Amino acid sequence: MEIVTQNETNVTHIPQKKSLSPLAIARKKFIKNKLAMTSLIFLALVAIISCLAPYITTADITKINIGEMGLEPSSKHWLGTDKAGRDVFTRLLYGGRISLLVGISCTIFVIFIGTLIGSIAGYFGGTADSLLMRFTDLILNFPFLVFVIVLNAILFGKVSGLWVLIGVISLLYWGGIARIVRSKILAEKENEYIIAAISIGCSPAKIIVKHLLPNVLSTIIVQATITFATMIVVESALSYLGFGVPQEVPSWGNMLNSANEPDVLQYKLWIWVPPALIITLTILSINFIGEGLKDAFNPKSRR
């Protein structure tokens, strides 16, 4: 009797303050990180302005305008016009839509495929693991850019251009994510709570989705930011080389393509400098966000 009452008094006397969840701690740390927050705001601004492009500008970017070819920046054309007489500022906004769309869709697909394969391989182990990992090795051993260019050349024209590119990039890039997720799952599944979940009869799918993935989520989020930056680089590099987004669709890489002409490169700075700068700034801000997230999820860091 005595012991029980003591226990009860203990419970009532100590005020139980609910401590923050790991995710809440990370959020708090991230918001305090000025550089990362600035980058996030910048990125959000670029995304919003790009999305609203049709409402912000009225210039027609599809039409070739012979009377206004290669004009310098003026009050009518804020960043001048390119060699086909199209407004550079407007194209920059529309290009942002495409570049960000390709970046985000590729990231979603890559993370999805990588997490799926990585978690199945890590959780089940054995034959499934070795088969899936050999397959991953095969994908990882392809020269990425070479295969994207070849595949894109094959599929081009058969399906609508943009989604071919997204599909090809995603199919060839998930290997690294799968490896990382697998190694995290391998370490995580040794914990007691997983054994407990198995013993009360949870299905493997439920264990992976409800118990394992939330615990490797921080890794996946950080990897997703890094992938997002890489995807934007890959898209613009391919478009720059002429093997990415179809030429008639404006993207940051396609716009930079005109810098291949010595005349443009040397004397018409307004055509190629804006896309070059916006690509760099976007990558820079995504990198800062990634660093901030990594810091925020790291329990050892004190900020």
Added chain:
Amino acid sequence: MLKYAFRRILGMIPMLLLTSIIVFSLAKLMPGDSLSGEIDPRNTNPQYIAEMREKLGYNDPMPQQYFRWVSNFIEGDFGKSTRFKIEVADVIGERLPNTILLGLTSILITYLLAFMMGSYAGRKPYTLGDNLIGGINYLGLSIPSFVAGVFAIYFFSFKLGWFPSNGSVDIGVTEGTFNWWLSRLHHVLLPAFVLGFLNIASYTQFLRNDIIENSRKDYVRTARAKGTPESKIYNVHILRNSVIPLITYLGFDIVAIISGAIITETIFTYPGLGQLFLQSVGVRDYPVLLTLTMMFSFLTLFGNLIADILYGVVDPRIRLD
């Protein structure tokens, strides 16, 4: 160690076969064959085209075509380029030295700069110099190589006129002379720098962090307690431990140079394998395309193998199973 390396090499063989099958199927899947790119169908007798197809073996069953290709490939017979009308081996051989020179110069510049900046920043962390190097690195990690290339041409070639903006050698210089080599070096420096841009930043950062980490270890404290001069601690004790892990990146360098060369050579119109690859895709020069894709895949496989083996050399704890 030898056993580990041997097993890794053996594991590479099925990977190589699978890759070759995939590369071959990809090339066969490409729309149109090399004939359709070469002959104007309006001017040529369709019967002649059909005959040529039959003669070149395009109508044989796929496995037969594959085995013919593989056995020829192993014998060093890569076929004839449909674009240049000469042997593929000659087309590639002509450009291979340029890419090798570009790759080697790039690796050299990368390691030299990363070593200098990294060891300085690691020795004087959190000072002005370190922060400056850190800032440059952050830019280096964020500027894509093709943006860096375009800016480099604009500033160094057009504005300052220090480096040529295209080609691999000046026209009119006799091959093999000292001036010829000088001119080639002059042409290769800027592309090589752009190619190594990203790696310089990441290796510098790696070396800096490793030196800082090492400088807190017990053996450094022991050396300090014995009265070893500070310069010797950094230049001998720490540097030896920090540089070794950097070597493992050599394997990945090979992989990075392949994709880097495609972009860099195109920007600088440098006549190497990367440029040849893109041109072959454009004109559907299958024999060249197939050989190059296979070569790049093999090199990637080889680079990853080297990285793995070097890991094993540096860290003896890493073994298969």
